[in-house]
Amino acid sequence: MTRFMQLIVFVALCCSLSAAQAFVAPEEKHNVLRSDDNGRPASTRAIEGVMSSADILEKAEQVIFTADGSRVSSVRGRFAFERRESSEAAVRAFLLAHRSLFNLPDDRSMLEFSGDRSGGGSRQFNYQMRICDIPVEASEIAVYVGNDNEIVLINGSFPIVGEIANSISLDAAAAIAIAEKQLGLQKRRVNSSAERLIHVEENVGRVCYRVHVAAAQPLGDWELLIDAESGAEVSRRNLMRFYDGKGSTYVSHPLKCEPTVETLPDLIDGTLKGRYADIHNDETANAVSEDGTFVYPTHNLHFNEAMMYYLVNRVHAYFSGLGFDRLDSPMKAVVRYDVLYDNAFFSVLENALYFGDGYKFNDLAREESVCFHEYAHAARHQIVKLKYEGEAGAIDEGVADYFSASLSDDPIVGEFIVAKMNKPWLRNLSEAQHHYPESIVGQVHEDGKIWGCTLWDLRVRLGAATADRLVLNSLYYLSPDATFLHGLNALLLADENTSAGKNSAVIREVLAARGICEENSRRYIFSGRQIRQIIHFESLHNN
Ligand SMILES: [Zn+2]
Known part of the structure; x- marks a missing residue:
């Protein structure tokens, strides 16, 4: 018995002793069999898939299972493969020779070659599962052939699809209309699109439309799965990348604290327009920072912008915590408004907040209670x-x-x-x-x-x-x-x-x-x- 097979026996024992625990990685540098972090142990079926491929067992340096333990996530090692009329045919033959390891269906038309590319010193062959010519979600397999012409890595495997539980009664336009309505779309940036795919849950497939909505309001690159028969929303994700930056602010106001550098959450693109705040400067160009650093001395004309971004996000989070979600879009707030303007206000027509620098008053953008007060008007206006x-x-x-x-x-x-x-x-x-x-x-x-x-x-x-x-x-x-x-x-x-x-x-x-x-x-x-x-x-x- 090879060391790797001993490992599998050890692992299978662990599974039977305590199904809730993840694998404990052994000390050896190679031959590590494990699921992803925080995952469940590999299922019996997944382990049987590895056991059934003797040559893979022999040559594998590492096998990783998906976090739920249901199937193989990647196999690393050095695997020779037979020459065929083309490299793709040879790679395909290798996959088919290990069909139970990668859950390949018996119907070969379901294994679609989706292209190859070179990079990082290897050539990558990509495959996708299709049922009735509809792609199956999360079914990509990538096979990497190293520069000495051996397979060095296989990423991915196919999900198990026991049945397709619905039929198609909606067209793409209907699915888009449903998705946009579900989102409460007010303004799109470009036209929405939809494509069919098979969504798999608990081994049951459903034909869905994957609808992409690039929205200005509610801001996001939205991806919704809409059931192609019932029109039900199956899932929703925002693909837009938000990131945390940092900026100068008074956490309360200059009589209570020194300026500090605080986290500016949910930035998008190097300006102070983020997921929930959109800050403008009426006196000079808006602040720009590629790496999300908006740190300024207090005399800098951009200081109020960073502070306002910080405060608007704080008050948004506060209302969010109370279960209020009607201002989940970038709230426009203008600082350094007008010349020495002695007030702050909420504009009903623009749904925007304005803050003057003050003349008789101190700078109205530099006190938390002023910003919170104006934002509360905006929140109240959404209700009555x-x-x-x-x-x-x-x-x-x-x-x-x-x-x-x-x-x-x-x-x-x-x-x-x-x-x-x-x-x-x-x-x-x-x-x-x-x-x-x-x-x-x-x-x-x-x-x-x-x-x-x-x-x-x-x-x-x-x-x-x-x-x-x-x-x-x-x-x-x-x-x-x-x-x-x-x-x-x-x-x-x-x-x-x-x-x-x-x-x-x-x-x-x-x-x-x-x-x-x-x-x-x-x-x-x-x-x-x-x-x-x-x-x-x-x-x-x-x-
Ligand atoms: Zn007021």
């Missing part, structure tokens, strides 16, 4: 388009302040930007004096303090995790002209429908303490009896 006046506008501002403060875990909003005016903060959600209705002055930011402070009170009572979800979920129950009383209803309904109403007593208590309760909104509320009286009165006087 609140009017920007009256109590609806105050709820809008209060909610934006709440999310900003909660994410930065600090009730103070706008501390840095107003420091230039010797003020301690722009707004502070822990202030006690804002009370309904006497604090109403008719200005959305001022009146928004009542709602923002109320939500912060809820956070103090319920904890950030519960309050954040409650506030977000309440937005779904609001209409564009919502009042604080509608806001109370919305919080109660969100709690009732997501937490079985277990926080309703606290919600009522906290809001009543700020004056938001039915008693203070009597002029809006009528009982059924009152309404019947009004109708009766009207009918008497209109006749």
Whole structure:
């Protein structure tokens, strides 16, 4: 018995002792039989495939199985093969002579030669499995012939296809239409395409369309598998390569920390347009860095861009964590907007954020709470388009302040930007004096303090995790002209429908303490009896 065969016996014993453990690689440099990392041991069938090929057993230096242990992933060694009329015919004959090792079907038409190429000192012959002329997914075999004309490596094997379980009733155009609808496609970069393939799961094949959608919105190079009979979505992947870079930022703002270099996640192409943020500079050309390094001193005109990219990704991740996915596309944010512009805003028409450098204010792009506040407006707008006046506008501002403060875990909003005016903060959600209705002055930011402070009170009572979800979920129950009383209803309904109403007593208590309760909104509320009286009165006087 060769050393390699002894190894296989050892391995088979390990399998029977503990099916859940991967192989332990032996100390020898050669003759290593193993599955990929974290995988299961090779199946009995896969090991039998190796055992049945005596010459492969003898000459193999290494056999690797796929991670699930079901089949061979690669065989390395030195294997002579017989001369034929062409090199391809000879390689094909070698594969067919070891058909059980590579799961080759008996029908030879299923083994399709898909081309050869040279590189790295060897010639590579590629094969693909086809059933009824439809390629089978993940069925590539590559045979490498070294420069001394021996086979040195075989990568891949065929999947086992017991049956094809569906038929084709859709054409390519229908599959593309389904894929684009499933994606919620708003804008494509180039036309979508579709091709048939056989998708194999648990030894059962299904004919699918592999649809490619190069989308600007939602951003990605999407690949969807659509069942050719039912139109069901089988799988979805984004092939676009995102990478992490790094950039300069203040993690909070210049009064709280020194600038640091932080990770800039999900970059795409050497600019600060990534998966969830698209940063523009209104004063100079946008920053460019081939290797994803956006590190600048604070006086550099690009510093705000790197910081804004960092902040927008942080606030995106925060909302994502709350289950919100309606802004999963690059949010446009413009820094150094205008000249010494003293504000920041969310543009409803553009779905974009703008930040001025400030004149009376300090630079509005350099404080986390300003960015978080504007982004929260954008998120809220995806749920309900609140009017920007009256109590609806105050709820809008209060909610934006709440999310900003909660994410930065600090009730103070706008501390840095107003420091230039010797003020301690722009707004502070822990202030006690804002009370309904006497604090109403008719200005959305001022009146928004009542709602923002109320939500912060809820956070103090319920904890950030519960309050954040409650506030977000309440937005779904609001209409564009919502009042604080509608806001109370919305919080109660969100709690009732997501937490079985277990926080309703606290919600009522906290809001009543700020004056938001039915008693203070009597002029809006009528009982059924009152309404019947009004109708009766009207009918008497209109006749
Ligand atoms: Zn605002």
